[in-house]
Amino acid sequence: MLFWLYWGMTALVAAGLLRLLWRSPDWREQALAALVLVPLLLRVWLLK
Amino acid sequence: MMKLPAIPPRARAWLLLIGVALLAALAGRDFLAQRQPEVLRPSGGLGEVRRLSEWHAPLAGSRGDTELYRFVGAEPGGRVLVLGGTHPNEPAGFLAAVLLVENLQVERGEIWVLPRANASAFTATDPQEGTPQRLVLPAADGRPRWFRVGGRATNPLDQWPDPEITVHRPSLQALSGIETRNLNRSYPGRADGSFTEQVAFTIRSLLEREHFDLVVDFHEAAIEYPVVNAIVAHERAGDLAAMAVLGLEMNGVDIALEPSPLNLHGLSHRELGDHVPGLRAVLYESANPGQGRLRGRTDAAQILEGRDPCYLAAQDIPGMNKVPVDSTGLPLWLRVGRHLDALRETLLALELVDPERPVSATGLPSLDDLRTRGLSPWLAPAP
Numbered sequence: 001m002l003f004w005l006y007w008g009m010t011a012l013v014a015a016g017l018l019r020l021l022w023r024s025p026d027w028r029e030q031a032l033a034a035l036v037l038v039p040l041l042l043r044v045w046l047l048k
Numbered sequence: 049m050m051k052l053p054a055i056p057p058r059a060r061a062w063l064l065l066i067g068v069a070l071l072a073a074l075a076g077r078d079f080l081a082q083r084q085p086e087v088l089r090p091s092g093g094l095g096e097v098r099r100l101s102e103w104h105a106p107l108a109g110s111r112g113d114t115e116l117y118r119f120v121g122a123e124p125g126g127r128v129l130v131l132g133g134t135h136p137n138e139p140a141g142f143l144a145a146v147l148l149v150e151n152l153q154v155e156r157g158e159i160w161v162l163p164r165a166n167a168s169a170f171t172a173t174d175p176q177e178g179t180p181q182r183l184v185l186p187a188a189d190g191r192p193r194w195f196r197v198g199g200r201a202t203n204p205l206d207q208w209p210d211p212e213i214t215v216h217r218p219s220l221q222a223l224s225g226i227e228t229r230n231l232n233r234s235y236p237g238r239a240d241g242s243f244t245e246q247v248a249f250t251i252r253s254l255l256e257r258e259h260f261d262l263v264v265d266f267h268e269a270a271i272e273y274p275v276v277n278a279i280v281a282h283e284r285a286g287d288l289a290a291m292a293v294l295g296l297e298m299n300g301v302d303i304a305l306e307p308s309p310l311n312l313h314g315l316s317h318r319e320l321g322d323h324v325p326g327l328r329a330v331l332y333e334s335a336n337p338g339q340g341r342l343r344g345r346t347d348a349a350q351i352l353e354g355r356d357p358c359y360l361a362a363q364d365i366p367g368m369n370k371v372p373v374d375s376t377g378l379p380l381w382l383r384v385g386r387h388l389d390a391l392r393e394t395l396l397a398l399e400l401v402d403p404e405r406p407v408s409a410t411g412l413p414s415l416d417d418l419r420t421r422g423l424s425p426w427l428a429p430a431p
Contacts, residue, residue: 021061030057034064038072 014040082181083171086195088115088146088163089428091411093153095120100162103257104239104250111206112247114167116254117149118160119409125157126261126398126405129254130391131316133164134231136198137179138268139351140334140383143195143423145266147384147412148391150428157407160260166231166247168206170198179338180348183380189429197351201229207243217241219313227314232265235319248319255324261405262288262398263324265316265331266387270340271359271369271378278304278333279390282321285328291397292330292390301389301415328398332390334383335371342368354378381423385415 014037021033055063090097098116101108132145145163152159164170173179179197187193204210207229214228215221217238227233229244237248255263262285269276281289286307293305308317308329321329337356338346344358355377362368371378392412399406413426 021064022058025057027060027064030061031064034061034068038065038068042072042076 010040010044014044078181082173082196082198083111085164085167085170086193087431088117088149089431090117090149091119091151091153091428093119093411094149095158100167100247100250100254103253104246106239107246107250110243111168111171111203112166112243112250114162114164116160116162118158119152119154120158121154121156121408123156126402126407127158127259128160128262128264128395128398128407129251129260130159130161131165131251131263131265132162133170133198134166134265134316135200135267136164136166136170136196137174137177137200137339138266138336139183139195139197139338140268140336140380140387141266143380144384144387144391146195147388147423147426151411151413151426152409153411154407154409157405159407159409160258162251165251165265166202166244168202168243168247169200169229169231170196172199172203172205173197174199174201178346180346180351183348183351185352185427186424187427187429188425190424191430193427193430197348201226202231202244202247204229216314217245221311221313223314230314232267232316233314235314235316236323252320252323255320255327260324260327261402261407262328262330262394263316263320264391264394265329267331267333268336268339268383269333270342271335271337271371271373272340272342272362273333274370275304275306276333276335276370277302277386278306279394280306280308280315280317280331280333282308282317282329284321284326285317285330288328288394288397288401289330291400292393295393295396296389299389299393299415301386303386303390330394332387334386335378336383337373337378352380354380354382381418382415384423385413385418388412388418389415 017033017037095118101113107113133142148161182194184192184194210225214223234244234248236252237245279289296303317329317331337354338351342358359373363373
């Protein structure tokens with residue numbers, strides 16, 4: 001259960017960040033999204 | 049609002065992603081460098097290199113498996129195991145074992161050296177401690193050699209999560225949660241226990257199956273810790289340790305003799321002494337200014353030179369420092385030299401208490417050698 005909760009929350013956060021990165025007209029929001037999204041995806045990839 | 053030149057948002061997103069990925073790659077390279085072990089250059093007296101997993105197969109292929117250096121004398125005698133790197137955040141414990149590996153010439157009996165007793169703990173520093181990842185020292189040829197500074201406990205990637213309270217087996221003593229990854233709270237260990245308990249079990253099995261006479265565990269402690277600049281001895285090693293302390297004091301080395309507490313479980317001197325028949329177990333502590341709660345900025349210079357302005361100031365508070373601190377500091381060569389001198393005196397004492405199982409060796413620098421020439425002449429050139 002905790003496993004799926006972890007993956008679900010990670011996917012939701014990643015989707016929100018991706019949306020912000022892709023659609024925001026403000027470069028600062030995009031930069032913030034990139035700074036959080038890349039380590040998040042790396043964490044998923046490295047730790048699994 | 050600051051505006052960048054007109055770049056379409058999606059192109060900007062790609063640029064930002066690439067930039068952050070590059071930053072992450074640089075940070076990742078630095079992080080992964082923690083898992084790279086330094087190369088040791090054993091002396092010509094080396095008999096063979098074994099692996100710890102030979103005494104507990106499940107350890108093979110894990111970060112707990114590590115090299116065990118066996119030095120054999122021309123004449124028969126006893127058998128001694130030296131543990132370095134039980135706590136890789138205690139550099140003198142590791143460096144003293146490195147000097148053994150790179151200089152030891154055993155004449156009688158055998159000395160086995162396990163320089164990275166908790167090899168996993170070498171692969172990660174402790175969170176929020178700000179310790180450097182490496183020390184750099186000039187080797188005998190003047191070129192630099194680096195040595196890892198690790199954490200006190202097993203890498204959480206190898207054992208996770210920590211419980212709220214650690215229950216030591218078999219005593220059922222309660223310890224704080226993080227001690228579950230502390231090798232020196234995990235003895236005698238369990239074959240099917242946690243990662244750290246399995247490392248402890250392997251060391252205990254090695255001592256038992258190979259019929260060792262003595263185990264010596266190299267450590268360091270904070271200056272404000274009560275048990276520091278001391279030899280801690282299991283009751284079976286009490287006479288041996290008392291003789292070693294006398295020998296050191298006669299040579300001008302100020303050192304205390306501490307009996308291993310009967311009711312403090314998990315420590316090498318208590319559990320290995322209790323669980324391995326006939327084994328004498330001792331532990332050496334030197335004072336490390338880079339380890340305590342009072343310390344200031346923690347960097348490689350502080351560890352090497354042993355100077356810290358906060359401990360210097362604490363010297364004015366009666367009873368705060370358990371070891372006198374002055375402006376000359378407590379340099380690494382001094383702390384390593386104390387361990388090596390203590391080992392020399394312990395081996396002399398072993399011959400007195402058990403004349404049929406002597407162990408003697410040459411090639412090691414004395415504290416005076418290190419005082420005058422430093423550590424470098426005893427560090428083999430980098431490969």
